[in-house]
Amino acid sequence: MMTSNVFLDEAAAILGPRGLTRDAELVSPWLTDWRGRYTGKACAMASPASTEELAQLVKLCAAHGVPIVPQGGNSGMSGGATPDETGNAILLSMRRMNAIREIDVEARRVTCEAGVVLQTLHEAVEEKDLRFPLTLGGKGSATVGGLISTNAGGCQVLRHGSMRALVLGLEAVLPDGQVYSMLTPLKKDNRGFDLKQLLIGSEGTMGIVTAATLQLVPALADRVVIWAGLPSLGIARSLLLHCEDMAGDALEGFEVMPQACLDAVLTHLPAARAPLEGRHAWHVLIEVVADSASAATLRERCETMMAEAFDKDLVDDAVLSTSETQAEAFWLLRESVAPAERERGxxxxxxxxxxxxxxxxxxxxxxxxxxxxxxxxxxxxxxxxxxxxxxxxxxxxxxxxxxxxxxxxxxxxxxxxxxxxxxxxxxxxAEHGIGQVKRDELARLGDPVALSMLRAVKNALDPQGLLNPGKLV
The missing domain is CATH 3.30.70.2740 (Alpha-Beta Plaits)
Incomplete structure (x- = not known):
């Protein structure tokens, strides 16, 4: 099916001159996924400025049978935001919907639109002495809507959970153009299914997230980042249990990498240096945090924790960060593993x-x-x-x-x-979604009952199959 000029003219009338473009130079950079595996075509790129505009556009697409491929920062790892090669779909950019609607300091929550970039969100809530406790290497491009749609994880899941645990309320446009609006969170709400959970992790196949209310936590008063070298991943597991016993909820991150990954990063970042002398089979990055009430004793507790780890032969060598600059330098090594691996071939x-x-x-x-x-x-x-x-x-x-x-x-x-x-x-x-990359593998290996339930929900909400076709299910 070729997308008609009638449809495009009506879409332009809804979205205005900034909201719809067919200019190939403007559209083409968004037609290839971040990893460069998939390149598609689109009849146009839509950039709505509001939920109301998007709802009208979705109704128009439903009437004309035009597929919609939602896209946030286009930093996904599974090809989940790239259209197919037919050119029939409209590419839906959510990047103009980037307002932070409200930061409620007392309730420790923020309501923001889907196009807000994660780093921008971090900076906005930090000004209020609060923190959004999810971060990842692509924080400079990943958007809230994309993070919700893929149920993103990152480096703080150990303490705070994935995106699913941090979403308190949700607003979304459904495949028929209706707006699901449940942004106000309630501690207790037993009116049937938790419908927002159908949309979290659904990769834009069941609804298009437009805004969310997210959980915030108090800003950190201090943190210590520890880099340790040890002989095996089995020992790393024992070290994790040791740190959990001694640090409790203060343990916020526990990341591992083999020596080969560190070697690749040091080649990728010529100005960086290895935190430890010598080579180790495995390296562990540990982050321990403190609020204002416990900050004064944080370093002492970390030193005790690591001293006991040495006594138990759980580490061969270790260093504790002595400044925020050094802590960031340790994290930069971890966050650079993926781009360093790309350079290897x-x-x-x-x-x-x-x-x-x-x-x-x-x-x-x-x-x-x-x-x-x-x-x-x-x-x-x-x-x-x-x-x-x-x-x-x-x-x-x-x-x-x-x-x-x-x-x-x-x-x-x-x-x-x-x-x-x-x-x-x-x-x-685990955290990148299914997209195109793993769709067939999910069909091959997934539990048949679970897959039939997924497909039943998809068919009920999107009987025409217009939302992000060819992804997930």
């Missing part, structure tokens, strides 16, 4: 989880297995050991045709990784 990336207690055995069992099955590859795992989620990358041997390797060997490797994850009782998508 072709690889297949997997965002997987298994039960936390099984992760060390999973990595130590499957890494040599996969490297033996595909000689010349290198398997690396890094990420959020505290919540059982690692990014599991298989780096190609030196090849002349990277795309061909990814299409052939890479596809077979991913299938094998997903089979192993499923055997170990895990998930093939």
């Amino acid at each position: 072709p690889a297949v990336q997997h965002d997987i989880s298994v039960p936390v207690e099984k992760m060390p055995d999973f990595v130590e069992t499957t890494v040599p297995m996969l490297e033996a099955e595909w000689p010349g590859t290198e398997a690396v795992a890094f990420g959020h050991l505290g919540d059982g989620n690692v990014h599991y990358h298989i780096i190609a041997p030196t090849v002349t045709d990277g795309p061909a390797w990814q299409k052939n060997e890479g596809k077979a490797i991913s299938r094998r990784v997903h089979d192993l994850v499923t055997e170990w009782g895990g998930s093939i998508s």
